[in-house]
Amino acid sequence: MLQQTVSPVIKLYSQKPLNSENTSIQPLAKYFNNYFPLDNAECDELMLRFTERKVKRRHFILQQGDVCRHFSFVVSGCLKMYAIDKNGKEHNIQFAAENDWSTDLSSFYAEKPSQLCIEAVEPTILLQIKHDDLLHLYTGYHKFDHNFRVIIEQKYIELQNRVLQAISSSAEERYESFLKQYPNLANRLPNTQIASYLGITPEFLSTIRKSLAYKG
Amino acid sequence: MLQQTVSPVIKLYSQKPLNSENTSIQPLAKYFNNYFPLDNAECDELMLRFTERKVKRRHFILQQGDVCRHFSFVVSGCLKMYAIDKNGKEHNIQFAAENDWSTDLSSFYAEKPSQLCIEAVEPTILLQIKHDDLLHLYTGYHKFDHNFRVIIEQKYIELQNRVLQAISSSAEERYESFLKQYPNLANRLPNTQIASYLGITPEFLSTIRKSLAYKG
DNA sequence: ATCAGCCAATAAGGTATCTTAAGAAATACC
DNA sequence: GGTATTTCTTAAGATACCTTATTGGCTGAT
Structure with a gap:
């Protein structure tokens, strides 16, 4: 449906595994304290399954046509998610700054090519988890299903308010x-x-x- | 923020408890088969916690200023959820027909007065659950947290597409x-x-x- | 330090959408 | 089955928002 007029340049980004000496997972563990806080086993799972990534300004997390492989938590910086219309114009669907999430849910779960792009608008540090790892968290731990349900309900409310604004x-x-x-x-x-x-x-x-x- | 110019007439609706001889819960049990299907214990919980309600056309499920006490599953008929702006105009945020859900999430979970109305646009049959009963399902059964997470993720995707349409x-x-x-x-x-x-x-x-x- | 590529502001003319009003058609309800 | 009410259509004039073009300031890369 949506088409991109110019083929964009793919830019790579750095990647780094987390381990117990690495405290990079802290912002995410702290974030979960706003919901049902995680116990030690669950924090260990975070460390095992999430990967830190640094992304430069204007570099891409997701490009139209690719499968969205990651669910990304923003530690610092800011992402934008947008669609490109038939005239090549970008339309920003979402910004994600500190302590927010970004992914194309539809592409991520169905593992199908995405219509959307996700791009850093500032130098950004992410914690990312892949599809199978997230499913592992959901299946193995009631708390992850619970917390992510509550999180997405909050984001649903925000989005619904935005729809209301758009139509009224x-x-x-x-x-x-x-x-x-x-x-x-x-x-x-x-x-x-x-x-x-x-x-x-x-x-x-x-x-x-x-x-x-x-x-x- | 939003204000209603005319005080609306409150219309009552019929209510009926469910029991094991009553098969009214079937549509909901069948609906959950699209996700992780429920076992017998979980189906029994549905029967215990959900209540059937018949609502006439133009009657209200929720009125602005009231706390949204129910999470409603539509068995048949159709609901609309809307806000009323400062000029008294209605803006439809959502329709919910067969096998869909309707509630003001924000009011429902926080148990605070709602800015929204939910009204039947057709004669409608609902299965409703109250706040504490739903929390009981979430806490007692991983599967309910899981299924409702998946359901709301799907609805989030729908809403996001609507936002994209609205801005583009x-x-x-x-x-x-x-x-x-x-x-x-x-x-x-x-x-x-x-x-x-x-x-x-x-x-x-x-x-x-x-x-x-x-x-x- | 320089230069190319963003980014913000402004303005003129065009298009999409709204407001108001009224009559005709369809539909709900008794 | 008849009536009240809602709903659909049409049209003219108003307004919100867009397109195109230009200018100048700023920023980031070399």
């Missing part, structure tokens, strides 16, 4: 709402990326910003 | 896509409801339909 609010309202909800992202991202996320052109975002500057 | 496609494209994806719903629902779901006015949907009719 003007571009200006959506922009103000974005600023309130993600003040941190709003500072870090170029306006072109925010415009793409809101579903408007950068030019129109610029006029909205001018209008808000007068009002405020 | 014209109203005409979104309407055609809706017809393809939900041909069954498109036949059953009035165009006013579909327009509200697509985020356009019924008048504009009418001109889109005329334009598509010419094109053949």
Whole structure:
């Protein structure tokens, strides 16, 4: 359905296994403390199954046409997930900054080629797990099924609010709402990326910003 | 945030407990066969914890300001979930027909007043579970955490596709896509409801339909 | 330090979608 | 089966948002 007009350059990224002397898994273990905290055996599984990756700005985690092999947790930096339409324009579906997740769920579970791209908008450190390893966690530990259910329910609620905004609010309202909800992202991202996320052109975002500057 | 201009009339609905002679739970047990099928003990829990409800057209499952007390499975009929904006206009966030779920997740889990309404657009038969009973299923049975995780992941993917459409496609494209994806719903629902779901006015949907009719 | 490639802002003209209003057709409910 | 209500269509004028083009500032790579 979606097609890319230009074949993009594939950029490689560094990879590093985790071990017990390596504390890189800490941010993820800490993150899970917000849900049902993990015991030692479960933390060991994290260390065994997750891999740290450093990704440079503009490098790709996933390219259209490839199978999405990883479920990625962002330790630092920021990713964007987007689709490319028939005119070659990018549409940002999601940003993922610190303590957030990014994957094309559909491609990841079905192991089918993805329609989407995931790209680093900042130098980014990830913790990644592969399909079979994640299934192993789900099957072997009730807690992982539980925690990931709760996590995705929260993300479902966020997405539903975004749908509501999209069908009921003007571009200006959506922009103000974005600023309130993600003040941190709003500072870090170029306006072109925010415009793409809101579903408007950068030019129109610029006029909205001018209008808000007068009002405020 | 969202306010209702007119205080709506509360309509009651019938309720009936399930027991082993009552086969009403069948559609739900059958539905779970699409995931990890339930064993006898788990089916018994369904029967114990879910309650059948019949709801007439235009009657409410949830009203703005109330806590959403139920997680509802649609056996037959159809529900709509919507928000009411500051001008009193309704915006359809979701339809739920046979073998689909409807609840305001945010209100349901946090047990806080909801901003949303859920209303039957057809005479509808539901199987409903309350907050504490669902938590009991989650805690006592790995399989329920697992199945509900998989279910909500699927619904997350659907919602994400809808977000992508909203930020990247014209109203005409979104309407055609809706017809393809939900041909069954498109036949059953009035165009006013579909327009509200697509985020356009019924008048504009009418001109889109005329334009598509010419094109053949 | 320089240069190419982003990025933001502005403006003019065009298109998509909304608002309001009204009549006709379909449908729910008694 | 008849009536009240909802729903669909049409149309004219208004507005939100887009397209194209230009300019200048900034940034990142060499």
